[in-house]
Amino acid sequence: MGQVLFIVWRESVEALLVVGILHAWLKNGGEAARRGLPYLWGGVGVGVLAAIGLGGALLGFSELLSGNAQDYFQIVMVLLAAVLIVQMVFWMRKHGRTLKREMETSLNSNLQSANWWGVFALAALAIAREGSETVIFLYGLGLGQQDGSMGSMTLVVAIGFALAFLTFYLLQLGGKFFSWRRFFQVTEIILLFLAAGLLLTGIERLMSLDIVPTLVDPIWDSSRLLDDTTSFGNLVSVLTGYRAQPALMSLLVYAGYWTCVLLFLKRAKPQAKPAA
Secondary structure (H helix, E strand, O other): OHHHHHHHHHHHHHHHHHHHHHHHHHHOOOHHHHOOHHHHHHHHHHHHHHHHHHHHHHHHHHHHOOOHHHHHHHHHHHHHHHHHHHHHHHHHHHHHHHHHHHHHHHHHHHHHHOOOHHHHHHHHHHHHHHHHHHHHHHHHHHHHOOOOOHHHHHHHHHHHHHHHHHHHHHHHHOOOOOOHHHHHHHHHHHHHHHHHHHHHHHHHHHHHOOOOOOOOOOOOOOOOOOOOOOHHHHHHHHHHOOOOOOOHHHHHHHHHHHHHHHHHHHHHOOOOOOOO
16 A cells, blocks of 8 residues: 555645645735636636546446456556656656746736636646546556555545645745755656556566566566565565566566666756856
8 A cells, every 4th residue: 555655645745736836826926816716726626526537437437348358458557557657757857847937927927818717727737637647546556456445545545645735835844855856856766666567567467368478487586585475575566566576578678668767867857058
């Protein structure tokens, strides 16, 4: 359940960041700007409803499938969750530094034209995006973790939300060791390892269906050092992609994943502007 807690916490903090920027600007922007606050909260509500709707649609659609069709759908969702995690890291790496400035520029335009539907749309899209990603991530994680009950999952999600609000409050206070930049740097690394674990889960399910060859299985056995069937070993496996008895295909996919990630991260790094 540790990976579920991390996903809910991280995604909630990112959503709170967007809402916090919008709220601070509208609240402190004068009487005219405060007229946009109802649109902000309306957009948040619509975004939450959209995320809940996606969760219900995913569960309902999965129940309609049977046999191999359900297996293929679940594999697609696992792989999609991995892709979305990597895409999110790249997006934050490229736009994180200018996010506040871009949002405030958009808000200035809305204020000048007295059109607050842009705030509504921005809040709704931000919450729906983070919420839908969370739903897909949790669905993908749940496919490889069948040992948790609905009650324990709900409790972990609630704790994740609470930690997100606490983290947001602490980050707002600032400080030398607690900054937004450091927060995103650390969580980006954890997210990329988590995506690697999800990718391997999808590949291994394809191998179990004989769609992808294993090549050599296993290529080694490190169970004596760390058994991935134990509670701690399973958590490490989900968070990092570690396998005690990996197939050669799994190793090739893992190496290829990190090669592509490092190349794309280098391209996504913001370029320094030349001095005038």
